[in-house]
Structures are given as C-alpha cells and as structure tokens.
Amino acid sequence: CEALDGAGYNVGEDVRVNVTLDESGAIATLDIDVSDQVPPACDLVLAEEFVNQFIGKKGPFVKGENIDGVTGATFTSDGVIAALNKLFPAE
Numbered sequence: 001c002e003a004l005d006g007a008g009y010n011v012g013e014d015v016r017v018n019v020t021l022d023e024s025g026a027i028a029t030l031d032i033d034v035s036d037q038v039p040p041a042c043d044l045v046l047a048e049e050f051v052n053q054f055i056g057k058k059g060p061f062v063k064g065e066n067i068d069g070v071t072g073a074t075f076t077s078d079g080v081i082a083a084l085n086k087l088f089p090a091e
Contacts, residue, residue, distance in 0.1 A: 015045075015079030019087065026058050032080055041073035045080055059088025 016033040030051055034042035044050065050070050054061070061067045061081050070077040 017083040041076040044070045044073035060085045060090045
C-alpha cells in the first residue's frame with residue numbers, strides 16, 4: 001500500500017488528504033485534514049457518508065457523476081475532490 005497526499009483549494013486554505021491504496025490502486029483509507037477549515041464545513045466532510053463514497057474507488061472523481069458533494073460545505077468538499085484528483089489524474 002502507498003500513502004499519498006495532495007491539496008485542494010478552499011477559500012484560500014488548503015484541504016489536505018492522506019490516502020492508503022489497496023493492491024488494485026483503489027482508496028483503502030482516506031484521512032481528510034480540515035484543520036484550516038471552519039465549522040460546519042470541516043465536520044460535514046469528515047462524516048462517514050462523505051468519506052465512505054471514496055473507499056474502494058479510483059479517481060478521477062467528478063462531483064455529481066461518481067461523487068456527491070456536501071451541501072453546506074461546497075468549497076471544502078470541492079477541495080477534497082480536487083486534492084484526490086491530484087493523486088488520480090485523468091488518463
């Protein structure tokens with residue numbers, strides 16, 4: 001397994017992600033660092049419902065197609081998706 005991280009943009013602050021990949025290259029674990037974010041956005045993107053939709057998948061991720069964003073945390077959830085897409089660039 002490999003641990004990677006990337007950064008996405010959220011109102012001037014970074015959203016950092018740390019992933020562990022399984023043998024197939026899909027996300028096995030996802031940790032989101034929202035220490036620079038403000039509530040409620042930081043709490044909303046840490047919710048299991050948001051995080052679990054990435055587990056077992058490979059990017060790239062597209063909000064509204066293969067990933068749902070988070071109402072009330074639009075910029076932060078967009079930042080998570082952007083960070084992950086830096087790790088899974090389109091082929």
